[in-house]
Amino acid sequence: MNLEEIAFAILALVAVATATLSLLVRELVHTILWVAVFFVDLSAIYFLLYAPFLGVLQLGVYAGAVTVLLLFGIMVTRKRIFAREAATGLGPVPLGLVLTVFIFLVAALGELPQGLVAQRSYAPSDLSAYLFGPGGPWLLLLGLVMLTSVSGAIYLVREGRE
């Protein structure tokens, strides 16, 4: 195993462990902390996959903005932010369903071409040239969706609406 493979194995284990922990711990604030670690870990995986711009975007948008937004959501809806959640039963049906989905996905791997290796690195300037050239409609679509969702969010939380 070379250094990159070892790094990937560690990052993948940390990703799955922190994602699972974030959904299993009972304090909501601890959930946010674990999910922040998960987002930072994913950003490291993007760097490993030769996507430095996406890594930085993941750090800024997810580890920064989304985490703080979720923390605000907890702060404004609870009297004590460290209060514990009620324990929820794990139940055999959700566990069985999740295991089935995972086994199905892993079984589907055999259909894919094998023995591929990561080949190329993209400079952020290439990505921006693509996004402001042939990929322009994607950015326009993102702008439209953001505009409508912000309008929707303001409509949902405005005062005097019952």
Next chain:
Amino acid sequence: MSGLPFAGFLVLSGALLAVGLFGVLTRRNFILLLIAIEIAMNAAILNFVYFAAFARAPSPGLPGQAIAVVLIGFAATEVAVGLAIVLALNRVKGSINVAEASELKL
């Protein structure tokens, strides 16, 4: 370049999707549901990024990364709308437990 394992990334993505699905099925707090959906969405974004990295020589992998950029934006707007729903639910019900928001049930 390196010999990063192709199948390893896909197994990681499948595992993250399974964890997100598990959260959606078991948790009743709206914020935890949002986090579970984010984890599943991150699994999908990860797929786009590594199919871009593993693209063969004649096909550029840039569209994959561009779609990943757009999807990260979508996920952020999704959290914003989700938190607006959390605030509205908290005002009307006094709690963000999704089991209590059952007016639309038959």
